[in-house]
Amino acid sequence: MTDDELLALFPDTPVGLIQTADSRKRLIFPQPGDEEKFITKL
């Protein structure tokens, strides 16, 4: 799954994908509550 495909999962929602120092990437939702709304934590 590409970065664009991942970001396209959240239309009409402010979201970004940042790369961290350990080569990981992380989705960033600037609006409070969006992360809890869209991402299912286990």
Next chain:
Amino acid sequence: MTTNYKSVLALIAAAAVFANSSRAGEGAQPRDESGVTLQFQARPQSTYDERLPNPSGLFPPRKFQNLVTDNAALEAWLPIGPPQAEIAIDSAPLNEVAWNTSRIFKNQFDVILPPADPGLPTVVVQMRLKDVRAIEVFNAMNLYFQAQKIEARWTLTLNGTRPTAILAVLPPAKLPVPATPPAETEKIAPTVFSIVEILSPSSAAGDKQPTDSLADAIAAVLDDIPKPGRAKVNAPGGPILKMHAQAGILVFSGTWEETELVRSALAALKDAAQVRKNTAREMEQRAKDEAARKAEEDARIKALQAPPPKGGGGAALQNKALDDARNAALTD
């Protein structure tokens, strides 16, 4: 004297007018000579016989108001008697109850039932009433329908001048549909799972093999569902599973049942990963402790084997060598 007599008559007349106005209640608004409207508040009446015309012209909330169609029907139905000492209905079909009630009260009223309602004979009434008039029998049946949630109601009306009881079968009430989870077979919106805690650091850094094996494991779980005609994962018509390893994201699109299965599988994998991490941490710590112990032992042996320095202070040097060795082992 004549004047006094006239004054007394005028006073009596005024008092009579005032008394009539008071009885008329709030519906009447007499005016005095100055044109000011006088308002009288109606006093609640303690007793009220529905069979008698109300002198004020105002009616309190009508008795049996949900049963009779209007005042004329009420006045026609109330006298239907005589009150029966006891009416016992034991599990009788509704149509039989209606005909028997009409017979008990000497056919003083007619009964209209819905034509050829297949559900009607199955409505069974069971009640025991004492000292009741006809109107109270029908009111009791309506209360019974309400209590038993039977969608039927009696309405008492007049057919010309003839009291008539009409049974209406109500349309099913439109109840608000409770929020229910989607059907197990219904496709739901894609679910985005965070699997950061499941992936190892190597897979997060882009190593494809662990992420592929995770996707395979989830797909295997889904494909194990014994359901005829069910498409396999990522096959046309089947559930869709995608992963973004670097972001630690797994996206699943399938039915509610499949999504719940994926959620459970991922939760189990997360627990297993946690156990694996704890075990690895324990082993690492154990290895460190072992290395430190070994280094300390080596340093001690080396210190014992070394010749004592000239000029004394050999013990202090030995201790320093041991400390250095221990620190080096811990730093490693």
